[in-house]
Structures are given as structure tokens and as C-alpha cells.
Amino acid sequence: MKKILNLILIIAIQLVWTFSSFAQEDLLSILGEEEEQTQYASASFKTNRIINLHSIENTAAGVLDFKIAHRFGFLNGGLYEMFGLDQASMKLIFDYGITKNLQVGVGRTNFEKIYDGYAKYRFLHQSSGKKNMPISLSYVAGIAVKTEKFADQTRKNYFTSRLYYHHQLLIARKFNNQLTVQLTPSLLHRNLVSSSSEKNDVYSIAVGARQKLTKRIALNAEYIYNLDANQVAASSRNSFSVGFDIETGGHVFQLHFTNSTSMVEKGFIAETVGDWTKGDIHFGFNLSRVFTLVQPKVKL
Amino acid sequence: MKYSLLVLLFAFMLNAQAQEKYFAKDAKVYFLSDTKLEKIEATNNKGVCVIDATTGAMEFSVLIAGFQFEKALMQEHFQENYMEMSKFPKATFKGNIKNFGTIKWAQDGNYEMEVVGKLTLHGVTKDITNKANVAIKSGVPMAISSFEVLCADYNINIPSLVKDKVAKSVKIDIAAKLQKLAK
Incomplete structure (x- = not known):
């Protein structure tokens, strides 16, 4: 009887021992449950523009994003115009990240000789994990000054007539690694419009999206819908642009086709005249290069 | 009966020994990709490590999100x-x-360690053997290790456009100040 008891005891001990050595298989688990982290959505777009529109991406704090943007002439100019390459409007853009959520920028375009500036603030940042937030939300406020000589020099012209303002909300969701969709309602205010049939305030809603094709190439598209055609000139059309983002280390090349000539909000929202069906399409590009001006405090 | 007591005692001893575990929750992992054109470095101060001193088993884990770069x-x-x-x-x-x-x-003392095991990175698991060092000073063990990781081994592709800027083999330095696990 004793022998049997002993045997049972030994077996029991051995079992316990085996189990405890099994428990040691996953050593890290003895430190307890891992603290849940918040994962913020990043790289929803390759850069801070979809094509003409601002994207939900912010330039990182202390980083200057310098962009050179071109829009060539209409493709339907044919060989005589080298399919538009004979004409080019260009814009220089300087975007700077003050904090991780606040970005400001200035630009100058030769088309209508416009200077513009804006501030963009991210209020909500899409995240999962400890903190859950389904979307990202940013607000953009901008101003543009058209410095081109007034068309009618005989009438009394005011400086304020040169000013344009815009307010935009960027509402975006990165659905997965490949697809991001952004909705952008805008209010554009024009101090001076070309005829009394137009409205000073132009309300529009835009939809933009990014679909990654490879790790470094993405397909982008954006469409801006004017909520009321009577707000703008009869010749004005909705802006539609489609293009590719190509990332090469420190640069992002955005190559695209668009029916908008202007690269400033007041232009591409309210004064797009190109008609895609007639081939009024501009080839264009944005070339972005980032410079780290303020090194973050990382102890290496 | 005496025999079973002996076995029991033995089991308790084993149990007592099994509690010799050391851990770190703030191990430092340093990453360096060094080429003539560009030096890319990053650190992560949230490496988690457990060493079982009685069996020699060890585990290390680090979140990719925790690597901080200058740019x-x-x-x-x-x-x-x-x-x-x-x-x-x-x-x-x-x-x-x-x-x-x-x-x-x-x-207190300085010990060379030979560590063998499996490194899982970018979804690829490889067997590695590596030298490490543990220096015990006033009862506090400080473990350090340095090794190279070949990007291609872990299916990490470097596009030809940046092949001169990103090193094919990156250097990893690990430093963990260990604490005895209280139980």
C-alpha cells in the first residue's frame, strides 16, 4: 500500500514539475499582461496633398516640406503645343510642421501671380488599441492674394478685392494599409467675383482617395463637387484629378492628370474650366522634398 | 515514506530554484544602418526581456513602433x-x-555568454548564435549584446534606388539592466 502511495506521489510531483516547466515555455508572460498601446494611423497618404487638395497627412514637427508643382497646358493642344508641355504654370510651396498636429505653409504661383498661406490643425487622429478613434479630422484655413494687375484699370480697385479665403475640414479614414478615403467640405469666400451672377461664397464637397499599388507607388484621385452650380461662372466645372504618388527615399513625385489649371483653392474649386470629355486635361506634377530643420530630441 | 519525503523535498528545492528569474522592461535597443552616404540610427528604450537563471532560457521582445529616429x-x-x-x-x-x-x-563579476535561439523579425524566424556579456555589479546584472542582421535574411527588400543609402546589414546593440523577479 505504501509503495503505491509513494508511486502516486512521485507521479503527481512529476506531473506538477512537467507542468511548471511547460509554464516556463513562455517566459515573457510572467511579466504580466502587456500594457495596451495606442496605434495611431500613419502614412494615410504619401504626402500632405492628395493632388490639389490637402490630405490628412501633416508634415512632421520641425520638418520643412518643399514642393515644386507644375501644370502643363491642355493635352488636346496636340503636337503643335507638344501636348501642353509648351505652357506651364508652376507653384512653389513651403509646408512646415510646427507641432505634430499643426502645420503652416506659404506658396506662390505664377498663374494669376498668387501668394497664399494656410494653417492646418489636426483635431482627431485615427487610432486603435488603448484609444480608439475611427477617423482623423483636420481643419484648414487659408488666404490667397491675387497680385495680378486688375483687368479693369479704370474703375476704383481695392486691395481687399484681391483676397480669397477658404475653410476646409479634412475627414479621413485609413481603411487598411492600401486604402484611405477622405471627405472634404469647403467654404471658399471670394471678395470680388467676375459677374453679379456668381456668389461670393462657394460651398463644395470633395472626395479623395489613395490606393496603394506597391509599397512605394500609390494611385490617388480627387473630385470636387460644387454644391450649387449657380455659385460659380457658367463655364466652371467640377475639378477631377487622378494621378500616381511615387516615393523614392527622400522625395515624393506626384504625377497627375487634372482639368484644373490653378493650384490654389480659389482656382481649382471655383474656376476650373477644363472639360475631361473634350481632352481639356493638364498633365502635372508635384515634387516634394523634406528637410529636417529641427531635430527631435531623440537620445541615440 | 521516508523516500517520498525526500522526493517532496527535492521537488521543493527545484521549485525554489525555479524562481531565479531576471527581467527588464526598459532594455535599450540601438539600430544602426551605416553607409558612406547616409547614417541611419534609431533607439528603442522599451525592450522587454526575461532570463531564467536556473535553466538558461531567455526571451526578448521589442515593439517596432517604439524605434525613434532623428528624421x-x-x-x-x-x-x-x-x-x-x-x-x-x-x-x-x-x-x-x-x-x-x-x-x-x-x-559580482563579468561573464561571457553564448546565446543561441530564434530571432523573429519581419515575420521571418532564423536561428542565431551570438556572444553576449553580463556584468554584475552590486548585485545588478547588466547584459549587453551586439550583432548584425542581414536585411535579406528577413525578407526586407532594399530598393535599388536607395541601395547606397541603406545598409544591407544593420547593426543592433542591446543593453538591458536586469532586475530580479520578486515572487
Whole structure:
């Protein structure tokens, strides 16, 4: 009887021992449950523009994003115009990240000789994990000054007539690694419009999206819908642009086709005249290069 | 009966020994890709490590998101394009200290360790063997290790456009100040 008891005891001990050595298989688990982290959505777009529109991406704090943007002439100019390459409007853009959520920028375009500036603030940042937030939300406020000589020099012209303002909300969701969709309602205010049939305030809603094709190439598209055609000139059309983002280390090349000539909000929202069906399409590009001006405090 | 008592005693001894575990929750992991054109470095101060001094078993884990770079774009490319963080959020090592018997954890001293095990990175697991060092000073063990990781081994592709700027083999330094696990 004793022998049997002993045997049972030994077996029991051995079992316990085996189990405890099994428990040691996953050593890290003895430190307890891992603290849940918040994962913020990043790289929803390759850069801070979809094509003409601002994207939900912010330039990182202390980083200057310098962009050179071109829009060539209409493709339907044919060989005589080298399919538009004979004409080019260009814009220089300087975007700077003050904090991780606040970005400001200035630009100058030769088309209508416009200077513009804006501030963009991210209020909500899409995240999962400890903190859950389904979307990202940013607000953009901008101003543009058209410095081109007034068309009618005989009438009394005011400086304020040169000013344009815009307010935009960027509402975006990165659905997965490949697809991001952004909705952008805008209010554009024009101090001076070309005829009394137009409205000073132009309300529009835009939809933009990014679909990654490879790790470094993405397909982008954006469409801006004017909520009321009577707000703008009869010749004005909705802006539609489609293009590719190509990332090469420190640069992002955005190559695209668009029916908008202007690269400033007041232009591409309210004064797009190109008609895609007639081939009024501009080839264009944005070339972005980032410079780290303020090194973050990382102890290496 | 005496025999079973002896077995019991033995089991208790084993149990007591099994509690000799050391851990760190703030191990430092340093990453360096050094080429003539560009030096890319990053640190992560949130490495988690457990060493079982009685069996020599050890584990190490680090979150890819925790690597801090000097340039924001480098960090984004590291997470998005190279490590594919959303698919593979962690890098882990699971292995054994071969000569664990020679280390006297209660005594100050310097010990060479030979560590063998499996490194999992970017979803690929490889066997690695590596030298490490543990220096015990006033009862506090400080473990350090340095090794090279070949990007190609872990299916991390470097596009030809940046092949002169990103090293094919990156250097990893690990430093962990260990604490005895209280139980």
C-alpha cells in the first residue's frame, strides 16, 4: 500500500514539475499582461496633398516640406503645343510642421501671380488599441492674394478685392494599409467675383482617395463637387484629378492628370474650366522634398 | 515514506530554484544602418526581456513602433516600407544561454555568454548564435549584446534606388539592466 502511495506521489510531483516547466515555455508572460498601446494611423497618404487638395497627412514637427508643382497646358493642344508641355504654370510651396498636429505653409504661383498661406490643425487622429478613434479630422484655413494687375484699370480697385479665403475640414479614414478615403467640405469666400451672377461664397464637397499599388507607388484621385452650380461662372466645372504618388527615399513625385489649371483653392474649386470629355486635361506634377530643420530630441 | 519525503523535498528545492528569474522592461535597443552616404540610427528604450537563471532560457521582445529616429520620414519608411509594422508589430528572440551554469548571479563579476535561439523579425524566424556579456555589479546584472542582421535574411527588400543609402546589414546593440523577479 505504501509503495503505491509513494508511486502516486512521485507521479503527481512529476506531473506538477512537467507542468511548471511547460509554464516556463513562455517566459515573457510572467511579466504580466502587456500594457495596451495606442496605434495611431500613419502614412494615410504619401504626402500632405492628395493632388490639389490637402490630405490628412501633416508634415512632421520641425520638418520643412518643399514642393515644386507644375501644370502643363491642355493635352488636346496636340503636337503643335507638344501636348501642353509648351505652357506651364508652376507653384512653389513651403509646408512646415510646427507641432505634430499643426502645420503652416506659404506658396506662390505664377498663374494669376498668387501668394497664399494656410494653417492646418489636426483635431482627431485615427487610432486603435488603448484609444480608439475611427477617423482623423483636420481643419484648414487659408488666404490667397491675387497680385495680378486688375483687368479693369479704370474703375476704383481695392486691395481687399484681391483676397480669397477658404475653410476646409479634412475627414479621413485609413481603411487598411492600401486604402484611405477622405471627405472634404469647403467654404471658399471670394471678395470680388467676375459677374453679379456668381456668389461670393462657394460651398463644395470633395472626395479623395489613395490606393496603394506597391509599397512605394500609390494611385490617388480627387473630385470636387460644387454644391450649387449657380455659385460659380457658367463655364466652371467640377475639378477631377487622378494621378500616381511615387516615393523614392527622400522625395515624393506626384504625377497627375487634372482639368484644373490653378493650384490654389480659389482656382481649382471655383474656376476650373477644363472639360475631361473634350481632352481639356493638364498633365502635372508635384515634387516634394523634406528637410529636417529641427531635430527631435531623440537620445541615440 | 521516508523516500517520498525526500522526493517532496527535492521537488521543493527545484521549485525554489525555479524562481531565479531576471527581467527588464526598459532594455535599450540601438539600430544602426551605416553607409558612406547616409547614417541611419534609431533607439528603442522599451525592450522587454526575461532570463531564467536556473535553466538558461531567455526571451526578448521589442515593439517596432517604439524605434525613434532623428528624421520623421526615416521612421515612417522604417515602419511602413521595411518592417511592415502593421503586419509584424514585434521583433522577438527566444533562446538559451548555453553556459548559464558558469554565471554566478549572486556574485559580482563579468561573464561571457553564448546565446543561441530564434530571432523573429519581419515575420521571418532564423536561428542565431551570438556572444553576449553580463556584468554584475552590486548585485545588478547588466547584459549587453551586439550583432548584425542581414536585411535579406528577413525578407526586407532594399530598393535599388536607395541601395547606397541603406545598409544591407544593420547593426543592433542591446543593453538591458536586469532586475530580479520578486515572487
